[in-house]
Amino acid sequence: xxxxxxxxxxxxxxxxxxxxxxxxxxxxxxxxxxxxxxxxxxxxxxxxxxxxxxxxxxxxxxxxxxxxxxxxxxxxxxxxxxxx
Numbered sequence: 131x132x133x134x135x136x137x138x139x140x141x142x143x144x145x146x147x148x149x150x151x152x153x154x155x156x157x158x159x160x161x162x163x164x165x166x167x168x169x170x171x172x173x174x175x176x177x178x179x180x181x182x183x184x185x186x187x188x189x190x191x192x193x194x195x196x197x198x199x200x201x202x203x204x205x206x207x208x209x210x211x212x213x214x
Contacts, residue, residue: 134163135183139191140205142168146186165190167208 135146145166150159165173165186175190198204 135187137187139194139208142205142208144168144173144190144208146183169209169211171208173208 131150132148133145134148136143137146138144147164147166148161149164151162152158153160163177163181163186165175165177167173173190173193175186175193177186181189194204194208
């Protein structure tokens with residue numbers, strides 16, 4: 131996992147990372163770009179191949195603001211412990 135950029139959202143640090151993931155349960159690995167929360171959970175943001183880091187950051191903040199407006203406790207969800 132390679133961290134490409136870190137940014138703040140309401141006093142929590144989110145990371146844009148490149149992660150190698152298995153392609154369709156086959157032997158091939160693909161390099162995917164993901165946005166990770168402090169609890170290593172993925173933020174559900176659609177990332178396209180040629181999207182800039184600035185654009186990914188703006189899309190993530192917009193999504194989290196929309197979820198907060200709809201009543202979600204965004205900060206708690208991004209920082210709570212995930213059982214793995």
